Amino acid sequence: MSILIDKNTKLIVQGITGNEGLFHTAQMFAYGTNVVGGVTPGKGGEWALDGKIPVFDSVKMAVDATGANCSVIFVPARFAPDAMFEAADAGIPLIVCITEGVAVQDMMRVRNYLDQKKVRLIGPNCPGMLTPGQSKVGIIPGNIAIPGNVGVVSRSGTLTYEVLYAMMNLGLGASTCVGIGGDPVNGTNFIDVLDMFEHDPHTEKVVLIGEIGGTDEEKAAEFAAKKMTKPMVAFIAGQTAPPGKRMGHAGAIIEGGAGTAADKVLALEHAGVKVAKHPEEIATLLK
Amino acid sequence: MKLHEYQSKYIFSKYGIPIPKGRVAATADEAKRIAEELGGRVVIKSQVLVGGRGKAGGIKVAKDANDAEQLAAQILSMHIKDLPVRKVLVDEAANIQTEIYLGITNDRAARKPVMMASSAGGVDIEEVAHTTPEKIIKVHIDPLLGLRDYQARDIAAGIDLPRELWREFNTIALNLWRVYAENDATLVEINPLIINGDNNKLMALDGKMIIDDNALFRHVNLAEMRDLDEEAPAETEARRHGLSYIKLDGTIGCMVNGAGLAMTTMDIVKLFGGEPANFLDVGGGAGAEKVAAAMKIILTDKNVKAVLFNIFGGITRCDEVARGILAAMDEVKPNVPMVVRLVGTNAEEGRRLLADANMITAETLVDAAQKSVKAAGIKK
Numbered sequence: 001m002s003i004l005i006d007k008n009t010k011l012i013v014q015g016i017t018g019n020e021g022l023f024h025t026a027q028m029f030a031y032g033t034n035v036v037g038g039v040t041p042g043k044g045g046e047w048a049l050d051g052k053i054p055v056f057d058s059v060k061m062a063v064d065a066t067g068a069n070c071s072v073i074f075v076p077a078r079f080a081p082d083a084m085f086e087a088a089d090a091g092i093p094l095i096v097c098i099t100e101g102v103a104v105q106d107m108m109r110v111r112n113y114l115d116q117k118k119v120r121l122i123g124p125n126c127p128g129m130l131t132p133g134q135s136k137v138g139i140i141p142g143n144i145a146i147p148g149n150v151g152v153v154s155r156s157g158t159l160t161y162e163v164l165y166a167m168m169n170l171g172l173g174a175s176t177c178v179g180i181g182g183d184p185v186n187g188t189n190f191i192d193v194l195d196m197f198e199h200d201p202h203t204e205k206v207v208l209i210g211e212i213g214g215t216d217e218e219k220a221a222e223f224a225a226k227k228m229t230k231p232m233v234a235f236i237a238g239q240t241a242p243p244g245k246r247m248g249h250a251g252a253i254i255e256g257g258a259g260t261a262a263d264k265v266l267a268l269e270h271a272g273v274k275v276a277k278h279p280e281e282i283a284t285l286l287k
Numbered sequence: 288m289k290l291h292e293y294q295s296k297y298i299f300s301k302y303g304i305p306i307p308k309g310r311v312a313a314t315a316d317e318a319k320r321i322a323e324e325l326g327g328r329v330v331i332k333s334q335v336l337v338g339g340r341g342k343a344g345g346i347k348v349a350k351d352a353n354d355a356e357q358l359a360a361q362i363l364s365m366h367i368k369d370l371p372v373r374k375v376l377v378d379e380a381a382n383i384q385t386e387i388y389l390g391i392t393n394d395r396a397a398r399k400p401v402m403m404a405s406s407a408g409g410v411d412i413e414e415v416a417h418t419t420p421e422k423i424i425k426v427h428i429d430p431l432l433g434l435r436d437y438q439a440r441d442i443a444a445g446i447d448l449p450r451e452l453w454r455e456f457n458t459i460a461l462n463l464w465r466v467y468a469e470n471d472a473t474l475v476e477i478n479p480l481i482i483n484g485d486n487n488k489l490m491a492l493d494g495k496m497i498i499d500d501n502a503l504f505r506h507v508n509l510a511e512m513r514d515l516d517e518e519a520p521a522e523t524e525a526r527r528h529g530l531s532y533i534k535l536d537g538t539i540g541c542m543v544n545g546a547g548l549a550m551t552t553m554d555i556v557k558l559f560g561g562e563p564a565n566f567l568d569v570g571g572g573a574g575a576e577k578v579a580a581a582m583k584i585i586l587t588d589k590n591v592k593a594v595l596f597n598i599f600g601g602i603t604r605c606d607e608v609a610r611g612i613l614a615a616m617d618e619v620k621p622n623v624p625m626v627v628r629l630v631g632t633n634a635e636e637g638r639r640l641l642a643d644a645n646m647i648t649a650e651t652l653v654d655a656a657q658k659s660v661k662a663a664g665i666k667k
Contacts, residue, residue, distance in 0.1 A: 078504055100570075103502035104393055105471055108430040111398050141600065141631050156547025158599040161631060162652060165599075182546055184395040211547050214395050237550040240535070240557050241566070248531040248546025248568035250501065251395070256413050278555045280652055 002131040002176045003151070003196040003203070004094065004122070005070065009135045012068040012092075013038040014075055014083045016048050016055060020098075021074035024139050025049060028072075031142040033135045036066035059083075059090035070094045072128060072137050077101035080124060084110045088119045095187070096137050097124035104250065107185040114187065121187025125249065127157040127179040130164075140164070140177060148173020150286060151197035153190060154209035155182050155216075155249070159237060159279060163209060166283040175203040182249030184213070190220035198228055205231050205286055208273070210264055212238035213252045217264040225271035232273045233285045236261045288498045289336045293376045294512050295494035298470065299477070302462040305490045309378030318359030321377040322352040328380035331358045333365065333372040336517045338411065343367045348380055373516060381492060386479035387446060388412050389460065390495075391428070391467045393474075400428045400467065402438070402460065406446040408479035434464035452482065455489050470509060471502030521584050528580040530569060537562025538663050540585040540594040540623075542578070544569050544608070552597045555652055561660040564591045569598075569608075578611025583619055593624045593663035597655055600631030609637035613644060624662035628655040 011028070015021040016038025026049055029035050037054050040046075044057030056062040059071065071087045073080055073096065080099040087095045095114070102110075102124045114121050122129060128138010133147040139157075145164040152174050154160040160179055167174065178193050180186055190208060197203045206228070210217040217236060224232055239261045241247050243254040254260050265275050276282040290298075293311045300306045308325055311334065312318040322329045333345030340346050345367050349355035355377060365372045386409035394401040407415050407422045415422055424445035426438045439460035443453045459480070467475045476495040483490050503510040515523055525532035531546065535553070539561045543549035546568045553563035565588065569581050585594055598608045609629065616625075628649040629637040638648065647662060649655035 077501060101501045103471055103499050104473060105400075105430065105468065105499065105502065108393070108398055108400065112429065112431055144631065154547070156545060158543075158545030158631075159547035159551050161599045162548060162551070165630060166651075184393065185398050209547070211550060235551075237547045237554060239554040240563060241550055241553070242533070242535065245533050245566075246531075247533065247550050247566055252546055252550070278558060278652065279551055 002134060003193070003200050004176060004178065005129050005131050005135045005137050007034070007134040009070050009137065010034050010036045010066060010068045011070045011072060011137055012036060012059065012062045012066065014059065014071055014073045014087065016040055016053070016074070017043055017046070018074055022048060024074065025053065027142070028136050029053070031136045033137065036068050037062040059086045059092065063090045063092065068092065070096065070137060073097040073099055075099060077103070081106040081110050084121065085113065088114050088117050092119065094120050094122070096122045096126070096128050097187070098126060098128055098138055099123070100125040102183065104183070104185055107183060111185055111187060122178065123181040123187060125183045126181030126186070127160060129176060129178050130174070131176045132174050138179065140179065144168060145177065146173040149175055149202060149204040150207060151175050151200065151203040151205070152177040152207045152209070153193040153197070154179050155211050155251070156209055156237065160209055162279045163207060163235070163282050166280045167286065170283045170287065172283055172286055175200060182211070182251050184251035190216050191223040194220060194223055194228060198230060203230065205233070207282055207286070208232060208234040210234065210236045211249065211252050212241050212247065212254055212261050213249070213259040215259065218267040221267035221271040221273065224268070224273055233276060233282050234268045234273045235276045235279055235282050236264045236268070288500055288503065288509070288513055290496040290498065290512055291334045291336065291374070291514065292332065292494050293334055293374070295496040296491065298466060298496065299491050299494050302466050304459050304462050304477070305488065306494070307378040307381055307490060307492065309376055311374050311376050312359060313374050315356045315360035315363060318375055318377050319352050319356035322349060322355035325377070325379045329355050330378045330380050331355060331362055332376040332378065333362050333367060334374040334376055335367045335370045335372055336514065337368045337370060340367060345372065370517060381481060381490060382484035383479070383481045383492070384484035385482040387448070387481070388415070388478045389463060389480045390474065390476035390478065391463060391472070394427065397427055399430055402426045402428060402434065402442065402464070404442045404446050412478065428464065433468060434461055436461070452489060459489055466496070470496070470506060471499045473497045473499050521587055525584050528577055530567065530577065530581050530584070532584055533566040534588060535563050535565050536590070537564045538590050538592040539659050540564045540588065540591040541597070542567050542569060542581050542585060542594065543597045544599065548597065548599060552595065555656040556595065556659065559653070559656045559660050561656070561663060564588055575607060575611035575614050578608055579615035579618060582612070582615035582621070586619055586621055586623070591623060593626065593659050594621070595655060595659040596625065596627040597652065598629050600629065600634055600637070604633045605629040605631055605637030606633040606640060609640035613640060616644060626655055626659040626662055628652070
């Protein structure tokens, strides 16, 4: 059926009264996500979405009042590290940070702290997650994917939508789609999600969408060769990216000759993973 | 954001890391006066934000002030890897007994900073890593605790530093950690850190720092150090608008939302026989003004023969993007063909807005790539 989120997910939104926070809260709510509350310090006691969702001053208050078990963060980059610490300290086991542009040293502190608390973080700089027909946490448009048995994991945002959309057009649905984000230091990596898909009885095939920079795709290839029994299709963005340049995502950079698309494609092909030439081909290779 | 050597060393010295006496000069005359003040032999070092300055002839030793003037004039007229030399650093010459490498960078796989040191200093550390990796000592630093004293001692011992210098080395290593942590650096590097033959003390002869752009909001003083001469004007302009733009050599301009999709759009243009003219991510939540600015930046590149807009609406709503495109069309009046693909949130409204604007529309990514290659007049 799904990993990480489903119809039982009780979600709060940190930064619910901001522009993006409010817009996407409405979208998530309309999709059927169980949004139980929001947090904006100083606005506790107010209501969002025409009185449908209560706003709290702190994550702790929101958790105490609603029993929330997941938080999605829409606060600006300079406040996002504090929002992640706050959610972890309030006992939220699954944090999804959409915010782009968090300083990397902040992220190293956040990640190391959350690891000690055994809290799972998705992102930052990610589109969040979608379990079609059940729950949507983040900004992935709900109307571009249908329920199905393909698990999708990606470092990208809109590129992932592309793939979901192409899959839908061929009648292929997703079990869960997880956007792990494009930052060099993030909360959850490819292999964490591959492992979850491998153990999810309702996921039968897996799509991995990677890009230049770092070695996470190579590690995923190694994991696929050793641990994955389910068929995988991959796509790597950045074949034409010049070295030494940061391609939008903080983590998408070829450094010292390492992290090229060619290396990643080779590693994945070696591991028996089919690699698509362009995103629309992914859906065809899944058939 | 890269800092120049003189900027990095100035920051090092504020944190108690010893550096040579010296100052920066923009003219040969200034260099001469600094050399006179310093007296004796000086080193003239070009200040450009690329590696390999020494090999390119951008670092020279002058025996006196007149020599310094001459060499500075020569170096100030140079280009190193296409970058003009606009400043030189005039440092007192040091008596180098031993060259050590000491640096801190982010190890993204370990999600921790890593301090690296080597007794094989003064050369490119990546080269050392390739040829003699055993000569590099690496110590991961807990980002919540910082560098521990014992870790610095382990490094000193690991590079066979004479024991009488351990205490001094410890101070430098811990101060370098503070430079890294307090300035949100992604790289701090002393190469070489020397043992000075005149007094048997350690000194940072060179300095390199890269600052995390995402942290500049809390380092206003550092942000002001950015050398705008060192980057393409279009990239500066893009950053001013919060856009991510990288110029390439092709003829098909690309405007895409999302970095991954932007890279993919470049890749697919190439796959279907075209060459991308740029990488451009208009980002999440891009409004009309941002899109208009993006379009102007793409069209400043005279190689551009067609523009491909590939917008998949998530956080960016397609109607906003369409309004942006229309506003930009009004303002820029482009004379190259436009291929537009809008899918996702509010896509119908976006497409309706563009219907009258005489644009080539595409349904799929493949279709969009093929149409833009055709529009740019590329024949297979």
